[in-house]
Amino acid sequence: MTVFELYKKITEIFDREKIEDVSLDARLLVEYACNINHGEFLFKRDREADETEIEKVMSYSERRISGEPVQYITGKWEFLDMEFSVGEGVLIPRPETEELVMYAAEKIKKMKKAVVFDLCSGSGCIGLSIKNLVPDADVYMIEKSDDALRFLEKNRIDLGFGNNTVLVQGDILNGYEGFSFLPKPDVIISNPPYIKTEEIDTLQKEVRKEPHMALDGGEDGYVFYRCLSEKWLPFVNEGGFIAVECGENQAVKIASMFSKHSKETEIIKDFNNTERMVYASK
Secondary structure (H helix, E strand, O other): OEEEHHHHHHHHHHHHHOOHHHHHEEEEEHHHHHOOOOOHHHOOOOEOOOOOHHHHHHHHHHHHHHHOOHHHHHHHEEEOOOEEEOOOOOOOOOOOHHHHHHHHHHHHOOOOOOOOEEEEEOOOHHHHHHHHHHOOOOOEEEEEEEEHHHHHHHHHHOOOOOOOOOEEEEOOOHHHHHHOOOOOOEEEEOOOOOHHHHHHHOOOHHHOOOOHHHOEEOOOOOOOHHHHHHHHHHHHOOOEEEEEOOOOOHHHHHHHHHHHHOOOEEEEEOOOEEEEEEEEEE
16 A cells, blocks of 8 residues: 555545544644655655554544544644644644734844743743744743643753743743742733633534643633733833734733733734734833
């Protein structure tokens, strides 16, 4: 069986099982099992897959059908041209968050050696990408979860940022005063939990495999945004800003929260024309 025939077989299985991203997930798992880089697939599609590779693909496929995200199976995911290690216990980076990072990075580039806080840092995709895009920024990444911290530390080292970023374990709900040993931030960027507690069990089974701590935004979904507004935004230095990702239909309320402690607010739409980010300047 060739690599391409194996890929076709997995797409047929995934199609029957109603996997959402049939072609992409099948290709990623075949590439992972056969040790083929994503860009090499078309060039190596006609080579024979050995029995070990076929067994691996079938095993990975069973895990995918059970609801395990493909990113957890491969243990990696690309975010803004960097490959992040991910797995059980850490939120999977998403394209909408790339937009948040790029939007914030353009503003940070105009600042002089900004102190940047990445709150609810998870895999570190936000903080480490900011450091990659704006090397002179001082980046502090705050994360509560032990599981997520392991991935954050691995990514920080593997991507070459171990000596010039700061990782802090702690609960951001304690507010800046709980982290007053850190300098005051010029910039806060965050993709906090924003799903209503009662809605978590209704999410796709793949999403439910991700850590509930990274999803659960409390009874109304706004617990973390209230904290950011009341306990973090007032401590942002003048001339700085906060930029956050949010769920559908949340942006207007979050902008209203932030307006109490900021000079101006702005709601930014993502590539799907959804109000996905809120920006507030000091």
